[in-house]
Amino acid sequence: MAAPRFTALVRSLPATVPFVGPEAQERARGKAFKARIGANENAFGASPLATDAMARAARGAWMYADPENHDLREALAAHHGIAPANIVVGEGIDGLLGYIARMTIAPGVAVVTSHGAYPTFNYHVAGFGGALTFVPYRDDHEDLEALAATAHEHDASLVYLANPDNPMGTWHNAAAIERFIDALPASALLCLDEAYVDLAPHDTAPPLRTDDPRVIRLRTFSKAHGLAGLRIGYAIAEASVAASFNKVRNHFGVNRIAQAGALASLNDSAHLAKLRGLNAEACRQINTIARANGLIPLASAANFVAIDCGRDGAFARAVLEGLIARDVFVRMPFVAPLDRCIRVTAAPAADLAVFAQALPAAL
Numbered sequence: 438m439a440a441p442r443f444t445a446l447v448r449s450l451p452a453t454v455p456f457v458g459p460e461a462q463e464r465a466r467g468k469a470f471k472a473r474i475g476a477n478e479n480a481f482g483a484s485p486l487a488t489d490a491m492a493r494a495a496r497g498a499w500m501y502a503d504p505e506n507h508d509l510r511e512a513l514a515a516h517h518g519i520a521p522a523n524i525v526v527g528e529g530i531d532g533l534l535g536y537i538a539r540m541t542i543a544p545g546v547a548v549v550t551s552h553g554a555y556p557t558f559n560y561h562v563a564g565f566g567g568a569l570t571f572v573p574y575r576d577d578h579e580d581l582e583a584l585a586a587t588a589h590e591h592d593a594s595l596v597y598l599a600n601p602d603n604p605m606g607t608w609h610n611a612a613a614i615e616r617f618i619d620a621l622p623a624s625a626l627l628c629l630d631e632a633y634v635d636l637a638p639h640d641t642a643p644p645l646r647t648d649d650p651r652v653i654r655l656r657t658f659s660k661a662h663g664l665a666g667l668r669i670g671y672a673i674a675e676a677s678v679a680a681s682f683n684k685v686r687n688h689f690g691v692n693r694i695a696q697a698g699a700l701a702s703l704n705d706s707a708h709l710a711k712l713r714g715l716n717a718e719a720c721r722q723i724n725t726i727a728r729a730n731g732l733i734p735l736a737s738a739a740n741f742v743a744i745d746c747g748r749d750g751a752f753a754r755a756v757l758e759g760l761i762a763r764d765v766f767v768r769m770p771f772v773a774p775l776d777r778c779i780r781v782t783a784a785p786a787a788d789l790a791v792f793a794q795a796l797p798a799a800l
């Protein structure tokens with residue numbers, strides 16, 4: 438039988454998966470996890486207003502969703518004090534990263550990111566044949582000076598920065614980010630991934646500017662809002678950049694239930710404030726558990742804590758495997774020297790109690 442004529446690029450790609458989900462791990466293990474604290478989900482749960490809105494929207498699921506995401510874009514625009522034309526709603530940040538790669542990457546185009554930063558970005562770039570250059574972290578932070586210098590050196594078309602960072606949870610303040618943007622080559626587009634910004638200190642995000650076509654800000658309902666399973670996020674960009682997404686995006690990609698849930702969650706600022714408080718308390722508990730076991734938690738501006746296990750990657754991996762064997766789902770950074778850490782997601786006390794129980798034995 439004839440094989441499909443895949444492109445040379447697709448034939449050359451390795452069959453990588455950016456993240457193996459906990460469900461796949463549970464199937465492989467033949468049993469469920471007792472604590473799901475590895476994917477930076479928000480187990481404190483979404484706004485009840487959002488779940489009610491989603492239940493109502495489910496009854497209308499026979500209708501296609503509004504492909505312009507109009508009501509949500511209007512609400513986001515009002516929330517941020519910008520115009521709806523500056524907002525692109527998409528299938529989570531992951532989906533939007535795919536569109537950005539599709540808009541900017543042809544085979545061989547130079548892209549710069551940090552070594553060990555968010556792998557889904559790399560996955561999308563590789564899918565269009567981009568040439569990635571990886572800049573080492575410095576002191577567990579993405580290294581702004583080195584990223585800018587490398588972008589100049591390679592004449593990069595696309596640069597990625599997560600602030601706060603995943604997997605380390607470290608962050609730069611708004612002034613440092615603004616200096617970084619000024620230092621980038623004029624022809625480079627910055628993907629500024631702010632997945633965790635709603636949980637970060639208030640001076641983490643620079644003011645939104647909608648006149649600069651060189652920066653796309655990415656936000657999500659997956660983390661602080663507790664709606665990871667809905668698959669909805671948005672980009673903030675200069676209007677012509679935002680409009681260009683319409684050439685490549687899946688116009689009906691964001692479903693009705695997601696649009697309704699996100700809109701209701703956006704309007705429940707009281708619940709978001711509550712989640713911020715619960716998240717901070719859970720991060721303190723993770724710090725306490727880590728220290729009680731002689732480990733060093735890194736300061737985090739996100740909904741997880743990277744815990745330095747004090748030795749090399751092989752040791753941290755053994756700790757991770759020991760936790761998984763004790764039914765605790767956690768993840769860890771992929772590359773050295775970050776991989777001396779495990780990464781534990783903020784969660785309700787019952788989940789953290791399972792972790793606290795398992796950790797000494799895993800060590």
Ligand SMILES: *Cc1c(COP(=O)(O)O)cnc(C)c1O
Pocket residue numbers: 477528529530531532555599602603630632656657658659660665668669670
């Ligand atoms: C969790 C995470 C995402 C994924 O966001 P979605 O909106 O759920 O696709 C993107 N970037 C970073 C840095 C993340 O940690």
